[in-house]
Amino acid sequence: MSIVVALSRAVDPELAADIQKESVYVSPQLTNLRVLPTLDAVELEIAEGADPETVQAKTLRFLASMMKRTHRFDTKVFLRTERRNRGSLARNVHEELKARGWIFDYGNGQVALSGPVLALGRAIDAKAAELYDRDFRAAPGAFPAFVDAEILKKCGYFDSHPNAVTFACHVVDDIDAIEEFRAANSGTEAVQLPAREHLHLPGTCLNPAACFPCYPTLSKKKIAGDGTAFTWQGRVFRHESRNISGLERLWEFNVRELVFVGTENYVVECRQRALPLIEELAGHFDLEIRVETAADPFFATVSAARTFWQRSQEVKNELRLPVEPGPDGAERTIAGGSVNIHGKFFGERFNIMTEDGSTAFTGCIGLGIERWVLSAFTQHGFDPQRWPAAVRNAIF
Numbered sequence: 057m058s059i060v061v062a063l064s065r066a067v068d069p070e071l072a073a074d075i076q077k078e079s080v081y082v083s084p085q086l087t088n089l090r091v092l093p094t095l096d097a098v099e100l101e102i103a104e105g106a107d108p109e110t111v112q113a114k115t116l117r118f119l120a121s122m123m124k125r126t127h128r129f130d131t132k133v134f135l136r137t138e139r140r141n142r143g144s145l146a147r148n149v150h151e152e153l154k155a156r157g158w159i160f161d162y163g164n165g166q167v168a169l170s171g172p173v174l175a176l177g178r179a180i181d182a183k184a185a186e187l188y189d190r191d192f193r194a195a196p197g198a199f200p201a202f203v204d205a206e207i208l209k210k211c212g213y214f215d216s217h218p219n220a221v222t223f224a225c226h227v228v229d230d231i232d233a234i235e236e237f238r239a240a241n242s243g244t245e246a247v248q249l250p251a252r253e254h255l256h257l258p259g260t261c262l263n264p265a266a267c268f269p270c271y272p273t274l275s276k277k278k279i280a281g282d283g284t285a286f287t288w289q290g291r292v293f294r295h296e297s298r299n300i301s302g303l304e305r306l307w308e309f310n311v312r313e314l315v316f317v318g319t320e321n322y323v324v325e326c327r328q329r330a331l332p333l334i335e336e337l338a339g340h341f342d343l344e345i346r347v348e349t350a351a352d353p354f355f356a357t358v359s360a361a362r363t364f365w366q367r368s369q370e371v372k373n374e375l376r377l378p379v380e381p382g383p384d385g386a387e388r389t390i391a392g393g394s395v396n397i398h399g400k401f402f403g404e405r406f407n408i409m410t411e412d413g414s415t416a417f418t419g420c421i422g423l424g425i426e427r428w429v430l431s432a433f434t435q436h437g438f439d440p441q442r443w444p445a446a447v448r449n450a451i452f
């Protein structure tokens with residue numbers, strides 16, 4: 057059934073989009089929420105058999121939280137690159153990549169990559185790594201996909217993004233529980249998951265932000281000189297519920313990460329040096345991109361306060377990449393990464409110091425590889441001749 061609920065005021069398109077996106081975490085019985093084109097009401101789709109009053113009450117609490125976002129910030133654009141190949145944007149890119157066998161979509165936010173898609177993802181990652189080495193002398197590293205809940209708590213993740221966490225669990229170490237699970241899957245066709253009471257949550261998560269596992273490794277250390285940088289490719293996991301969509305929004309994806317740690321000046325300077333580097337990276341792949349102020353998609357109950365803080369401090373800049381227009385024909389971009397400065401947050405939480413013993417500042421840049429791949433195929437299409445020669449030769 058569907059119900060229309062009036063909003064307390066008309067919202068701006070940015071808030072309308074966030075309300076729609078974050079509504080997936082309201083209730084499993086709320087199967088869709090759409091802000092009407094008038095921007096002053098929402099339409100709820102409620103599952104058959106659900107109690108509409110309960111779902112509506114949850115939705116109203118959700119909307120009340122989101123509607124606390126009253127301040128509008130002008131978006132500042134720091135960088136805008138143009139594409140030399142002026143061809144029009146390709147359509148149905150994800151479907152075409154699947155049809156060519158370059159992507160296998162498991163259907164739940166996980167993909168397998170091969171052929172030119174894999175080659176392009178690797179080329180983007182490698183070029184970024186090369187530039188980070190050249191301009192930041194970034195030391196290479198490697199980190200696990202698992203991250204301890206203690207670390208995520210220290211990073212403030214549960215407090216800001218509790219909806220996006222993925223926990224790892226296993227069957228309790230109990231012979232009867234394990235045997236029950238084994239027997240249920242022996243000679244049967246459909247998978248039988250263990251009973252809920254037989255699952256143990258050891259407090260291990262799948263890492264939701266590439267830079268987190270780096271900070272514990274710097275704990276109680278003094279960073280030499282003005283500062284230092286690290287770079288690696290991280291595997292990142294975010295529970296996106298029914299917002300999962302092709303290469304655009306995955307549950308599991310790859311990020312080329314750069315972390316810089318040191319004095320306040322060093323971190324500020326690193327952020328400045330990042331802009332020409334991103335410009336060069338986009339130029340190498342002949343991509344149109346934009347870098348602008350943004351905020352994280354915070355969980356509804358803390359969205360208003362944290363969005364205000366993040367936007368007013370201008371601590372997050374997002375890289376926006378064009379993708380194919382929506383059903384209404386409107387231009388669309390997706391976040392292909394971000395440049396963040398964290399102040400002393402991680403320095404304090406993990407006791408990281410500069411040479412003189414004061415708390416270190418940190419910042420990071422994360423580039424979402426699969427989103428860059430999607431945007432590159434959207435911008436250049438499937439005719440190799442439209443791609444820049446160096447990239448074409450490397451991937452086709």
Ligand SMILES: [Zn+2]
Pocket residue numbers: 265266267268396420421422
């Ligand atoms: Zn980061």
